[in-house]
Amino acid sequence: MPLVNPFKAVRPSRDKVGLIASRPYETYTKAQLEARLDNNPFSFLHIVNPGYKYHKEISGPQRFKLVKNRYDEFKEDGSFIQDKTANFYLHKIVYRKKIEFVGIVGAASVDDYENRIIRKHEDTISEKVEVYNDYLKTVRFNADPVLLTHPKNSKIEEIKQKMMKDRAEYEFTTTSRETHYLWLIKDKGDIKSIQEEFNKMSHFYIADGHHRTNSSISLRAAIAKENKKHTGKEAYNFFMSFLIPENQLQIFEFNRLVQSLNGLSKENFLIRLDEFFKIENRGQNYYKPGGKHRFSMYLDNEFYSLALRKNSYKFTDSLSQLDAQILFKTVLEPILGISDLRHDKRIKYVQGQKDMTYVKGAIDNGSYRVGFGLFPVTVQEMKRIADESLVMPPKTTYIDPKLRSGITIYEF
Structure with a gap:
């Protein structure tokens, strides 16, 4: 059923990941933004706030183009690198030294969302989706995974536990007292097993990221229309997701x-x-x-x-x-x-x-x-709403984990 693919992530160099990773920019106060932009030249916030260097508020298509320019600069100076092989990425987040979230970053299918194999529980605002589409079509990358949840799976858990015995590619702690770990799942056998186990599941559920998921449909249609050799396997037919067992959701x-x-x-x-x-x-x-x-x-x-x-x-x-x-x-x-x-x-x-x-x-x-x-709300309530094709009132759930921008980036 659900299709999840590995991908060649663009990600920070090991020495800069703690400096680059950021919360979504709208979660910062003006003072916090200014402090980070003034004191940390590597913050991902410089990419999504490109007008800061010109001391000017920039919006619309001009901002989108500048975001792409800043992103390309980070790649050119070696702050970002791209993996040569397609991998899954095991991401572990520890809150306040006691609450753990361990999930797999992969590319989920737009078809699965259209066909309700990936199910939603919230409505989206069409204007917000349109703006996000225009943004993505210009920058051609996604730095914020959609949070998907699924039933706990023993085989996938075995692979996670095996991976976490090795040294992580990344290990860093934020000023919010979150510690992040990232492992690259490169082994072809493990990749195949993970795909097979996901494929056995009946559905995924969107926990967070409804606008990002919804925008993937019209974005795929727009890019495919311009691609005369469209096959359905291109990167724009998928969207980056962080998949965790439903028992871990808070x-x-x-x-x-x-x-x-x-x-x-x-x-x-x-x-x-x-x-x-x-x-x-x-x-x-x-x-x-x-x-x-x-x-x-x-x-x-x-x-x-x-x-x-x-x-x-x-x-x-x-x-x-x-x-x-x-x-x-x-x-x-x-x-x-x-x-x-x-x-x-x-x-x-x-x-x-x-x-x-x-x-x-x-x-x-x-x-x-x-x-x-x-x-x-409980996970089961959330799933029932999605299964019945209903939508919750605005601001019904606040779900953890909240993901950082710029740790894994998906290009399309």
């Missing part, structure tokens, strides 16, 4: 902050909530939901627990059972008047690693009026 919730009560008094707001929830005032006692269909709420210096009244809410499919959807259908839309979860400026999403303490602080300082804490 899924956190996104909590919600809302600016107002939509004209309601506190008392009337609580009365409206009572239609769908059993409400308990917990005062100053910090509360975080301990299971599905339970929510925490912070309002006027007090924590509340909300337990769904199941006789007041109808479950119709996997989406309707999702806590983010329940909160939307019972509170955000009918009571607080928020129908556009993606664009309404009155709502803010906070990754669960910041927990309800962050939510409390944002409300206590007057920036927001009320906050809601959710219980994290």
Whole structure:
């Protein structure tokens, strides 16, 4: 079923990988970006922010061309090298010396995504996909793998364990206290075994990288149209992916902050909530939901627990059972008047690693009026949504691992 190919990665020289690898540039504050760009000439951020050397904001096609120029410069000066043979790459990430993610970097098939062998659980924004297509068509490389997940496989795990007994090609630690290791899987027998084991699986699931995956369809069509000798085996028929077993995924919730009560008094707001929830005032006692269909709420210096009244809410499919959807259908839309979860400026999403303490602080300082804490989605819930061709509300899952840019690069 799923097809995954080895490829000839472009990657940093061993002595520079720790300097080159970066988080996606949008995750840095302006001050952080400036510090890294000022003090580290090898950062991948110089490639994706090419206007920095000219002290100018550059966007659109001009930026894309400059990105390609900076990338070529890194190759020309030896900061990047390209493997002579097609390999799989074993990437291990250790968070805070205790949480490990071990996966295989390979090239997944665009056909498999089109045919729903690779399944999604999120929707994409067409404008964002179009911009990303234009970018990729100009630069002709991808430095950020899509995160795919699959059932644990004993044969693949045996190969991983065997590889990790040898010295890694890369070993470096970031300022975020992540340690990265990379091994090259060159042995033809191991490569064949990995491909065969992946091919036995029924489906892969996208954990992170829906826009990158979706853009691969139109990108492939555009490039193939220009290639009179198109065979379907060219590199643009695949996209770089980091494949890890589903038992390794860490899924956190996104909590919600809302600016107002939509004209309601506190008392009337609580009365409206009572239609769908059993409400308990917990005062100053910090509360975080301990299971599905339970929510925490912070309002006027007090924590509340909300337990769904199941006789007041109808479950119709996997989406309707999702806590983010329940909160939307019972509170955000009918009571607080928020129908556009993606664009309404009155709502803010906070990754669960910041927990309800962050939510409390944002409300206590007057920036927001009320906050809601959710219980994290499980892998099985995510898979059911994908299997039923449904999509989760925006900002339902925050998934680790988060991958660094520039460690392996896929050219097409």
